[in-house]
Amino acid sequence: MRVVVCVKQVPDPAMPPSLLAETHTLDRSGKLVMDDSDSYGVEMALQLAGDVEGSDVTIVSMAPGGETSGLRTALAMGAARAILVSDEALAGSDALSTAKVLAAAIRRAEPDLVIAATESTDGYTGTLPVQVAELLGMPSVTFAKRVSTDGTTLQVERQTEAGYDDVNCPLPAVVTVTAGVVEPRYPSFKGIMAAKSKPIDVLAVSDLGIDASAVGSRGAREEIVDVTDAEAREGGEVVVDEGDGAARVVAFLEQLKVI
DSSP states (O other), X not given: OEEEEEOOEEEOTTSOOXXXXXXXXXXXXXXXXXXXXXXXXXXXXXXHHHHSTTOEEEEEEEOGGGOOHHHHHHHHHTOOEEEEEOOGGGTTOOHHHHHHHHHHHHHHHOOSEEEEESSOTTTOOOOHHHHHHHHHTOOEEEEEEEEEEOSSEEEEEEEETTEXXXXXXXXXXXXXXXXXXXXXXXXXXXXXXXXXXXXXXXXXXGGGTOOGGGSHHHHOSOOOOOOOOOOOOOOOOOOOOSSOHHHHHHHHHHHTTOO
C-alpha cells in the first residue's frame, strides 16, 4: 500500500509572524517547519503502513526556496521519501491553485491512500484536502478520529458534533485526520541521521505539466487588499448585585439579542 501525506511547511510559530508589504501575504522567506497539525497525519500514515505488509509512506509538500527542513522532520519520523514542489511562480497561490499543484505531485506517487490534516495553522481554509480529492477523482472522508485499513478498504470513525459516524470507503481515497487521532512520535537520533540520506524529489511547475500563469498571484481567484489590526478588547461591565443583579443580566442579554 502506497500512502501519501500532504505536509505544509510553515514559518516557525516560535517567531513573530510578518506580512509582505506589497501583497499582505505571509512572509515565508525564513526557516520553515512542519505544521504541527500535519504531524498527526504523518504518524497515522506510518501506523497504517506498518499494518499492511509492503507499504511505504511518501511526503508531498509545496514550499518556496527549496525548503526541506519540515520534510526532513517527517522523514526522520519514518517516511521513506518526499516530493517537494518549489517554484517562484507559485508565490501568492490560492487554495485551489495549491490543490492543483499538490494533486499533480501526488499523482506521480500513484497512492492508494492520501492523508492530510483538516486544515493548516497558517491558512485555516479547510478546503484543500477535498479539492485534492476531487482533482484526483477519489472519495474523501473528513474529520477522522480513528482510521484503519486492510489495504483495500478504509474504516473511519468520522467526528461529528453529536459523536462520530462509522464510514467504510474503498481505496484509493483521501482522508483528513483531526488532532489527537494518534500521538505523534518524536524523531529518534537514528531517524534524524537516516533522514539526511532519504530522497527528496524537487519539482518545478513545468515538471508537473501546469501552466505557470494558472498558479501563483496571476492565477489566484482572491486578493488581500488590506490588513487592519483587530480592535483592542474593551473592559466588560461589572454588575454589582444589589437585589436586581439577575434582572440586569437578563436585560443585558436581551440587548445583545441572545435571549
